[in-house]
Amino acid sequence: MDCLFCKIAAGEIPSNKLFEDDRILAFYDIDPQAPLHFLVVPKRHIGSAAELTAQDGDLLAHIFATIAKLCAEQGVEKGYRVVTNVGEDGGQSVAHLHFHVLAKRSLAWPPG
Numbered sequence: 001m002d003c004l005f006c007k008i009a010a011g012e013i014p015s016n017k018l019f020e021d022d023r024i025l026a027f028y029d030i031d032p033q034a035p036l037h038f039l040v041v042p043k044r045h046i047g048s049a050a051e052l053t054a055q056d057g058d059l060l061a062h063i064f065a066t067i068a069k070l071c072a073e074q075g076v077e078k079g080y081r082v083v084t085n086v087g088e089d090g091g092q093s094v095a096h097l098h099f100h101v102l103a104k105r106s107l108a109w110p111p112g
């Protein structure tokens with residue numbers, strides 16, 4: 001499948017990695033929107049959060065626990081935001097599930 005994040009997850013396209021294991025990869029966003037901005041993706045292709053099922057519960061728990069660990073390692077002390085965009089109105093530009101992690105600045109709400 002011609003999918004950018006599948007290729008990054010497989011190491012076919014280089015990325016600036018923070019963490020990798022058999023199931024997930026965390027890497028810095030190429031166009032950061034906060035002083036700390038990284039993405040976490042499953043290695044298995046999932047198109048978006050709209051395709052998740054109850055079978056993905058362990059994977060999601062692993063992703064969120066890893067995000068907490070990475071934020072602590074990166075010295076995040078005042079909180080962070082986890083975002084996953086879905087579809088056109090959600091602002092999704094890469095059709096492979098990814099969680100944005102944004103930190104080290106105060107983030108506005110509501111988003112634009």
Ligand code: 5GP
Pocket residue numbers: 004015016027028029030031032084085091092093094095
């Ligand atoms: P989306 O718009 O789908 O929510 O998020 C896609 C994100 O992927 C964007 O923040 C964009 O900057 C990032 N991105 C797109 N292409 C690449 C790439 O080749 N490498 C990295 N590290 N990030 C990318």
Ligand code: ZN
Pocket residue numbers: 003004005006007044045046095096
């Ligand atoms: Zn993919």
